[in-house]
Amino acid sequence: MKFVQISLLATVVALASGCSSPSPVLGGKNIGYGDTKAVELVTNEFGSTDLQMIAESMTRSLAQSGVLQGRPVVQVYDVKNKTSEYIDTREITTSIKTQLMKSGTARFASDNNQMDSQVDQLKLQNQSGLYKKNTIAKTGNMIAAKYRLEGSISSIVKRSSDYKDVFYKFSLQLVDVESGLAEWMDEKEIRKTTER
Numbered sequence: 643m644k645f646v647q648i649s650l651l652a653t654v655v656a657l658a659s660g661c662s663s664p665s666p667v668l669g670g671k672n673i674g675y676g677d678t679k680a681v682e683l684v685t686n687e688f689g690s691t692d693l694q695m696i697a698e699s700m701t702r703s704l705a706q707s708g709v710l711q712g713r714p715v716v717q718v719y720d721v722k723n724k725t726s727e728y729i730d731t732r733e734i735t736t737s738i739k740t741q742l743m744k745s746g747t748a749r750f751a752s753d754n755n756q757m758d759s760q761v762d763q764l765k766l767q768n769q770s771g772l773y774k775k776n777t778i779a780k781t782g783n784m785i786a787a788k789y790r791l792e793g794s795i796s797s798i799v800k801r802s803s804d805y806k807d808v809f810y811k812f813s814l815q816l817v818d819v820e821s822g823l824a825e826w827m828d829e830k831e832i833r834k835t836t837e838r
Contacts, residue, residue, distance in 0.1 A: 687727055687808070688725070688727060688729045688795075688797075688810065692810065692832050693733060693734055693737065694737070695830065695832065696734055696812045696830045696832075697734055697737035697738050697741065698741070699828075699830045700738050700812070700814050700828060700830065701737075701738050701741040701742055701745075703826075703828040704738075704742070704747075704814075704816065704826060704828070705742065705745055705747045707826045709789075709816060709825045709826045710742075710747045710748050713746065713747065713748055713749050714748060714749070714788040714789055715748075715749050715750070715751050715785050715786070715787045715788055715789075716742075716748045716749070716750055716751070716787055716788070716789045716790070716791050716816070717750070717751045717752075717753060717787035717789070717790050717791070717819075718735050718738075718739060718750060718753045718791045718792075719753065719754065719790060719791065719792040720732065720735070720753075720754065720755075720792075721734060721735055721792070721793045721794060721795060721812075721814075722793070722794040722795070723794075723795055724794055724795065724796040724797075725795060725796060725797040725810070726797065726799065727797070729795060731795060734795075734812070735791070738791075738814075749785075751784070751785060751786070751787040752784075760784070763779075764779060764781050767779050768780075768781055786819070787819055788818065788819060788820075789816050789817060789818060789819060789825065790816070790817045790819055791814065791815075791816050791817075792814070792815060792817065793812065793813050793814035793815060794812075794813055795810060795811070795812045795813075796810070796811050797809060797810050797811070803838070804837060804838055805835060805836065805837055805838065806835070806836045806838065807833065807834070807835045807836075808833070808834045808835075809831070809832070809833050810831065810832040810833075810834075811829060811830075811831050812829060812830045812831075812832075813827070813828075813829040814827070814828055814829070815827040815828075
């Protein structure tokens, strides 16, 4: 019996030591993971820190406004990019949606880009004859949005022989779909200056 216990203990120790060996690392020597929340100042173009600051500021402002009582349904429209650079504005709104969903503040209807997929799925289920009748999602039961979230990002760029200054302004508003009234608005400004 004692031999069995010692053998079992030896097996457990061997397995544990085998599991604790570091995973192999593939790739180059100059690549490493960084802190995703660290301030990114590689260039003065729009970057990850700007996206995070905007999303956190807008989410906090909207959640604290008190407009979203009872977890209303919101439809998010694409943010208009009025800058001279490419900015994936969908990433900003996705971050805002994610934070609001996690906090339990709002629910989200399919946005303009997702609506085609939603309609296609309903048609497939209802018209293809491929699905059991009692599992088919019925048409006419989608929940309409109470609010529409929309906004824009613009920039002003100034250059001199010594400096480049970029001023970003992100504006967002929540509009009541039925009344057309803006129920909440906010903006976030960011200035980035580079010495040449």
